Amino acid sequence: MPKHEFTVDMTCEGCSNAVTRVLNKLGGVQFEIDLPNKKVCIDSEHSVDTLLETLKKTGKTITYLGAK
Amino acid sequence: PSQPLTQETVINIDGMTCNSCVQSIEGVISKKTGVKCIRVSLTNSTGIIEYDPLLTSPETLREAIEDMGFDATLKDSDKE
Numbered sequence: 001m002p003k004h005e006f007t008v009d010m011t012c013e014g015c016s017n018a019v020t021r022v023l024n025k026l027g028g029v030q031f032e033i034d035l036p037n038k039k040v041c042i043d044s045e046h047s048v049d050t051l052l053e054t055l056k057k058t059g060k061t062i063t064y065l066g067a068k
Numbered sequence: 069p070s071q072p073l074t075q076e077t078v079i080n081i082d083g084m085t086c087n088s089c090v091q092s093i094e095g096v097i098s099k100k101t102g103v104k105c106i107r108v109s110l111t112n113s114t115g116i117i118e119y120d121p122l123l124t125s126p127e128t129l130r131e132a133i134e135d136m137g138f139d140a141t142l143k144d145s146d147k148e
Contacts, residue, residue, distance in 0.1 A: 009088075010088075011086055011088040012085045012086035012088065012089065013085050014083055014084050014085030014086055014088075014089040014138075015085075015086070015088060015089060015092070017083055017137065018083065018089070018136060018137030018138060019137060020137070021083075021138075022135070022136070057096075057135055057136055057137070058092060058136050058137050059092035059093065059095050059096035059136055060092055
């Protein structure tokens with residue numbers, strides 16, 4: 001599965017939990033959240049746009065870093 | 069001219085742990101249609117929202133917060 005890396009402006013557990021929840025709701029994703037480095041690495045067949053839209057729901061600033 | 073309608077709803081929000089969570093919620097929800105004012109309290113785990121009942125409803129607002137990845141429940145439990 002394609003791996004995508006994003007920077008998400010998370011500052012605390014609450015932020016990363018919010019990210020976890022929206023991604024779980026989307027479904028079809030496997031992901032790792034690296035809170036100290038503000039990075040989210042997602043394994044998914046979804047398009048980058050879909051993933052971006054989903055992450056943006058949290059209201060955080062999101063940047064797509066590229067495929068890994 | 070008729071007065072614009074404003075109602076207030078209190079929503080319990082669980083899962084906020086810091087000010088940046090508060091700011092994210094305030095930022096996103098304040099942009100929703102019909103929302104006039106939102107005050108989120110971290111210590112009380114609540115959001116007080118002033119809204120136009122013709123444009124939105126407490127349930128819509130609750131779903132919007134839920135959509136952001138937080139646990140949101142309506143405080144006025146008269147519908148339960």
